[in-house]
Amino acid sequence: MASLLEARTPGFNPYSVKYSPYYDSRLAVASSSNYGIVGNGRLFILGLGPQGIAIEKTYDTNDAQYDLAWSEINENQCAVACGDGSIKLFDLNVPEFPVMNFHEHKRETFSVCWNPLTKDTFLSSSWDGTVKIWSPTRPASLKTLPVGNCTYSASFSPHNPSLISCVSSDSHLRLFDLRTPVNAKYHLVAQIPIHSPPSIPQSTILPRLSNGTTYAGAIPNEALTHDWNKYSDTVIATGGVDRTIRTFDIRNPTGGPTAVLLGHEFAVRKLQWSPHARDVLASAGYDMTVRVWSDGSAMPFPQEENVIRVGQELGLMNRHTEFCTGVDWCLFGTGGWVASVGWDERVLVWDAHTLLRR
Amino acid sequence: MSLPRGLKSVLTKAPTDVVILSALRTPITRSYKGGLKDAYPEELLSTVLKATLDANPNLDPKLIEDVAVGVVLNELGGSKAARMALNHTPGFDTSSTSLYTANRACASSLQAITLVASQIKTEMISVGIGAGMESMTRNYGTRAIPVDVWPELKESPVKEARDCVMSMGITSENVAERYNVSREDQDALAVESHARAARAVKEGWFDKEVVPVHTRFQEVDKQGNKVGEEQRVTVTKDDGIREGVTLDKLAKLKPAFKPDGRSTAGNSSQVSDGAAAALLMRRSTATELGLTGQIMGKFVASAVAGCKPDEMGIGPAIAIPKLLNQLGLKSEDVDRWEINEAFASQALYCVRELGLEKELAAGKVNPDGGAIALGHPLGATGARMVSTLMHGLQRTGGEVGVVSMCIGTGMGMAGVFVRE
Numbered sequence: 061m062a063s064l065l066e067a068r069t070p071g072f073n074p075y076s077v078k079y080s081p082y083y084d085s086r087l088a089v090a091s092s093s094n095y096g097i098v099g100n101g102r103l104f105i106l107g108l109g110p111q112g113i114a115i116e117k118t119y120d121t122n123d124a125q126y127d128l129a130w131s132e133i134n135e136n137q138c139a140v141a142c143g144d145g146s147i148k149l150f151d152l153n154v155p156e157f158p159v160m161n162f163h164e165h166k167r168e169t170f171s172v173c174w175n176p177l178t179k180d181t182f183l184s185s186s187w188d189g190t191v192k193i194w195s196p197t198r199p200a201s202l203k204t205l206p207v208g209n210c211t212y213s214a215s216f217s218p219h220n221p222s223l224i225s226c227v228s229s230d231s232h233l234r235l236f237d238l239r240t241p242v243n244a245k246y247h248l249v250a251q252i253p254i255h256s257p258p259s260i261p262q263s264t265i266l267p268r269l270s271n272g273t274t275y276a277g278a279i280p281n282e283a284l285t286h287d288w289n290k291y292s293d294t295v296i297a298t299g300g301v302d303r304t305i306r307t308f309d310i311r312n313p314t315g316g317p318t319a320v321l322l323g324h325e326f327a328v329r330k331l332q333w334s335p336h337a338r339d340v341l342a343s344a345g346y347d348m349t350v351r352v353w354s355d356g357s358a359m360p361f362p363q364e365e366n367v368i369r370v371g372q373e374l375g376l377m378n379r380h381t382e383f384c385t386g387v388d389w390c391l392f393g394t395g396g397w398v399a400s401v402g403w404d405e406r407v408l409v410w411d412a413h414t415l416l417r418r
Numbered sequence: 419m420s421l422p423r424g425l426k427s428v429l430t431k432a433p434t435d436v437v438i439l440s441a442l443r444t445p446i447t448r449s450y451k452g453g454l455k456d457a458y459p460e461e462l463l464s465t466v467l468k469a470t471l472d473a474n475p476n477l478d479p480k481l482i483e484d485v486a487v488g489v490v491l492n493e494l495g496g497s498k499a500a501r502m503a504l505n506h507t508p509g510f511d512t513s514s515t516s517l518y519t520a521n522r523a524c525a526s527s528l529q530a531i532t533l534v535a536s537q538i539k540t541e542m543i544s545v546g547i548g549a550g551m552e553s554m555t556r557n558y559g560t561r562a563i564p565v566d567v568w569p570e571l572k573e574s575p576v577k578e579a580r581d582c583v584m585s586m587g588i589t590s591e592n593v594a595e596r597y598n599v600s601r602e603d604q605d606a607l608a609v610e611s612h613a614r615a616a617r618a619v620k621e622g623w624f625d626k627e628v629v630p631v632h633t634r635f636q637e638v639d640k641q642g643n644k645v646g647e648e649q650r651v652t653v654t655k656d657d658g659i660r661e662g663v664t665l666d667k668l669a670k671l672k673p674a675f676k677p678d679g680r681s682t683a684g685n686s687s688q689v690s691d692g693a694a695a696a697l698l699m700r701r702s703t704a705t706e707l708g709l710t711g712q713i714m715g716k717f718v719a720s721a722v723a724g725c726k727p728d729e730m731g732i733g734p735a736i737a738i739p740k741l742l743n744q745l746g747l748k749s750e751d752v753d754r755w756e757i758n759e760a761f762a763s764q765a766l767y768c769v770r771e772l773g774l775e776k777e778l779a780a781g782k783v784n785p786d787g788g789a790i791a792l793g794h795p796l797g798a799t800g801a802r803m804v805s806t807l808m809h810g811l812q813r814t815g816g817e818v819g820v821v822s823m824c825i826g827t828g829m830g831m832a833g834v835f836v837r838e
Contacts, residue, residue, distance in 0.1 A: 231748070256743040266723050266740060274725045276736040279772055280748045302773055 064379065065409040067113035072102045074401035076127045076330070077386040081176075082135035084392035085109065086116075087399055089407055090140055092124030101125030103140050103150060106407065113409065119150045119158070129172040131196065132179040139182055139196075141169035147184050149196055162194050164201050171213045177221040185214035191226050191236070205236050205246055212284045219293035225310075227283035227298055231255045235310055250313045254298050254306060255280045258316025260366070267366040269320060270356075275368050277316070278302040285330045291338035297355070299328030305343055305371070307355050319355040321371035329385050336395030340374070342412065344384035350377040350400045352412050375415025380404050421719050423746040428718055429817060429836060433702040436535040436717045438835070439709060440473040441805035442466055443694035444631050445656045446793040449555040453653035454691040457633040459492060459553040459797075460503035462693035469629035470547060470695050471509045476709060480514040482697075483543040486533045487519045488526025488550035489797035491557035495519050496797070500551065521797070523562075524760065524823050525831035526550055527694060528720065528800025532833065534698050535717040544703045549695035550798035558689060561585070562796070562826065581727035582827040587675030587686070589826075590761035593731040594680045597767045601680040604762035605668040608685040608790045611759060615787025616661040623786060623813060627805040630654045658688045658793040685762035690793025694801035696808075713838055714808050715819075719745060720833035731764025733830020734822040735771040741832045742820075749774060752782075753816025756803040758823035759788035768824075786810060799823060804835065811837035 072091035080086035085108040093099035101124045105117040124143035131137035136152040137159070145165035148158035167187035174182040181202065185191045191214045192201040210229040217223035222238040224247075235250040257266050257277040269275045281301045289295035289307075295318070299305045303324045306317035326346035334340035339358040344350045355371045382403035390397035396413040422428045444462050447454040454462065471479055485504060489496035497519045504510055504517045522529040527550025534546035563583050574580050593599065618624055635651040636644055663684070673679035674686065698717065704710050721741035725732050734757050742748070755777060759765040765788065769778050777783050786806060789799065800823065807819040822832035 253743070255739065257740060264721070264740070264744070266736070272726060273732075274723055274736050276723055276740040277743055278739050279742045280746070281773060 063411045063414055065108065065113050067106055067115065067407040069102070069104055069405045069407065071405070073403040073405060074407065075125060075385050077388050077399045077401040077407060078128055078130055079388050079390050079399060080130050080135065081132060081391060084390060087407070087409070088128050088130065088138050089401055090125035090128040092126070092143070095403060096124040096126065096143065099124065101140070101142060103128065103138065105152060108409065113407065117152060119156065121148060126168065127171045129174045129182055132174045132176055137196070139172045139174065141172045141184060143168045145169055145186060145188070147172055147194065160196065160199065162199060162201070164192060165190065170211065173215045175216045175221055176218050177216070183214055183216065183224060185211035185226055191224065203238070207234060212282070213286050215286065215288060217293070218288050218290055225286060225288065225296060227254070227286045227300070229282040231280035231283055233283065233286060233296060233298055233308060250310060252308055252310070252313045253280070254283050254300070255302065256316065259314040265366070267316065267368055269368050270361070270370045275320065278304065285328060287331055287333050287341070289333050289338065290335050297331055297333065297341055299331045299343055301327045303327060303345070305331060305353065317368055319357070319369040319371045321353045321355065321373070323351060323373045324349070329383065330387050332387055332389055334389050334395070335391050336389070342387045342389065342398055344387040344400055346383045348378065348380050348382060348384055348402065350380070350384050350387050350398070351375070352415055375412065377410060377415060379408055380406065421744055425747060425751045425818070428745055428747060428834070431701065431838070433700070433705070434539070435701040436538045436698050437701045437704055437713045438715050438717060438808060439477070439697045439699065439704070439712045440470055441627065441696040441714065441801070441808045442469050442473060442629050443627055443798070443802045443805045444692050445628055445653050446690050446692035446795055446802060447653060447657045448793065449558065449689040449691055452657045452691065453635065453651060454553070454631060454633060455555045456636055457553065457631065457691065458499070459489065459496065459551040459556065459691070459693065460499040461633060462553070462631060462691065463487060463500055463549060463551040464503040464507045465631045466549065466629060466693045466695045467504060467507045467547065468509065470697050474697055474709070474712060477707065479509045480511045481545045481707070482510070482515050482547060483545055484534065484537060485515060485517040485547040485549060486530035487517065488521070488528070488530040488800060489519050490521055490523055490526055490552060491554065491562060491796065493557070495521060496551065522829070522831065523826045524758065524794070524796050525722070525800050525825045525829070526797045527802070528804070528821060528823070528831055528833050531696055531698065531717065531801060531804060532720045538698060538700050545699040547695050547697055548801060549693065550801040551693040552795035552797040553691045554689045554795060555691055578727055578828070584728055585675060586730070586760070586826055587681055589728055589730050590681045590686065590763045591675055591679045592729045593761070593767050594763040596729060599680070599763045599766050603766055604680055604685040605665055607759070607762040607766055608668055609663055609665055611784065611787045611790040612660050612663045614781070614785060615656070615659045615791035618786035619655060619659060623810070624656065627809040628654065628656070656792055658690060659787070659791045681761055681763060685790060687760050687789035687794035690795040692793065692795040692798045692802060694798050694805050696801055696804055714812060715835055715837040718834040718836055720831060722829055722831045725828045725830060727828035730826055730828045731761055731824045732767060732771070733824035733828070734758070734768040734832060735830070737830030737832040738772055738820060738822050741834060745834060747818065747834070749777065752818050752820050754785065754807060754811055754814070754819040755783040756807045756819070756821045757783055757788070758794065758799060758803065759784065759790045760794060760824050762790060764824055804833070807835060808837060
């Protein structure tokens with residue numbers, strides 16, 4: 061792989077990488093010392109230039125950093141999810157310290173996501189079993205959505221500013237719609253059992269995968285990551301401990317997955333749909349690989365009753381030498397540049413096309 | 419009669435629960451050579467049925483309405499021989515207690531227990547026995563492949579129809595090849611299975627579940643000629659376990675099913691003889707009869723699911739998720755797993771696919787060994803595993819247990835039990 065750029069994060073194990081939505085040459089990496097078990101965190105602001113990747117700025121926190129989100133309204137700001145339960149907003153024009161500190165979560169904050177449509181709010185999810193919605197200008201949260209168990213990943217829909225999704229350790233994908241009244245369910249509108257086989261009315265028949273094997277789902281286990289498809293407004297992909305990536309159509313919460321992507325040998329830590337193609341996604345896993353997939357939706361598929369599509373692995377990037385924890389697509393350019401991070405203290409920037417051509 | 423959802427409701431006691439009062443088995447011994455080689459399967463059944471009555475002295479045997487016996491290889495499906503054995507067993511009353519046999523191949527006696535539990539749930543009966551019996555010494559001449567079958571099936575254009583008579587060994591090789599289960603890993607599982615079973619025997623952990631069998635034994639030489647007189651023997655211990663078997667020894671064995679294969683006689687289940695039985699009743703009946711003190715636990719639910727016959731070994735990897743999703747249970751909720759070791763290849767594949775590698779290493783999967791060490795007397799295996807599960811949970815104090823096995827012709831079955 062010729063087109064591979066590399067940067068190191070010495071002493072810190074990265075947990076997340078995000079491209080700036082404003083500049084094609086700017087990246088941020090949230091990281092933790094000692095693999096996030098104990099010690100400080102460090103936010104790296106990286107610049108891509110003719111000389112490769114340069115570390116432009118760093119921001120230290122007292123606790124580990126698990127995720128970050130670039131502000132959608134201020135190109136210099138970045139929210140970071142911290143191990144002490146806080147979210148810190150850093151401004152690249154202000155050295156050293158955060159400009160805001162949001163501290164309500166009682167346990168580790170595991171994910172942050174900026175609202176890409178209204179751009180005036182962001183959300184966070186935590187081990188304390190809640191998702192919180194924040195304004196960057198207010199220190200107290202605007203809203204708290206109860207999930208009830210460790211929530212590894214939460215996200216705004218890229219198609220509708222009121223739709224929020226999250227996945228958690230109880231093996232469910234939850235959907236909240238802020239337009240619904242706050243009734244007993246706190247905006248919860250759907251709860252999709254990720255590991256269950258499709259529930260067919262009046263029956264317990266199992267479907268088949270398109271490769272011929274019976275699909276029984278998996279023993280319910282922890283879901284670690286999910287992402288909304290950038291083109292189809294009802295499609296979400298999930299990944300987690302059982303190594304399998306699944307896509308769901310939120311219009312059919314009990315219908316089981318629409319596609320199953322098989323290949324990761326250990327847990328899937330992070331997945332991200334391509335901003336450039338409706339059927340392509342990238343995933344980073346504890347098997348030290350980053351894989352690029354097609355969910356198969358762009359290929360012809362015989363519409364058989366009760367058959368689930370098996371997606372196709374398009375390529376595998378195996379240059380990381382430790383758990384891969386983060387992956388992100390560049391929004392700009394020819395479409396195919398990917399940044400990945402792993403516990404090997406490395407940030408790799410590469411062109412997914414070099415994998416696809418093989 | 420909806421299924422409970424979630425650990426809390428699975429553990430909740432209800433008067434309609436199907437409770438288990440005893441779960442016993444004979445020793446499982448090696449076919450052709452082992453201690454029970456000259457016994458008849460119905461003789462083993464009679465022994466374990468008698469032991470079931472003895473273990474429940476305060477239960478009037480007349481209240482046992484039905485007995486289901488899992489059996490695979492017997493002539494006539496074993497139904498007449500098993501009925502004769504029941505009538506012959508002192509204590510049973512012919513007009514009160516009925517009997518039938520069930521054949522779901524390797525899951526037959528888990529199926530028998532499930533059937534009796536269903537009869538109790540639907541109030542067809544209140545008390546019943548789910549059992550299993552098999553003498554592979556006597557009835558394995560066909561290698562479990564039908565002789566007189568509609569010839570067109572063997573030429574069927576449907577691969578899944580033809581594959582049903584594929585040798586089980588070849589299905590094991592298919593699983594090993596398709597899912598990359600190495601010979602070394604298979605041999606390592608076999609060593610572990612023998613070591614765990616040997617420890618269980620040494621520590622006396624099987625003593626509460628095993629009932630002695632008084633039978634005949636004729637010593638023979640290598641040519642099969644009788645040596646001396648037939649003797650009366652009492653068989654008290656499993657005899658397939660090889661204490662001190664090592665990786666080196668297993669590595670020397672030749673592949674058993676194809677020249678470049680990975681399954682050997684050492685990492686496949688043994689051909690065995692044995693029987694097992696569990697006494698089941700509705701909890702309200704146990705309360706009325708004053709037998710609540712005898713309750714070991716309960717049957718919660720079971721599930722079956724199909725898969726391709728040429729990789730039938732993956733069955734547990736399908737049946738277990740199906741059942742646990744129906745019950746809303748996670749793997750942390752399960753304290754003990756009994757996953758049948760038909761072949762090390764499929765057992766390992768299932769453990770990996772189910773994400774139970776840590777549980778296997780920690781001794782929560784087959785903690786006292788599996789069919790590689792103990793043997794796999796087809797029709798008796800399910801009930802054997804239930805007795806090992808229930809007694810094992812009683813000893814170690816866990817609550818939720820899972821029993822599962824792959825089934826020839828492409829199926830998997832799983833059952834969830836709770837110790838109380």
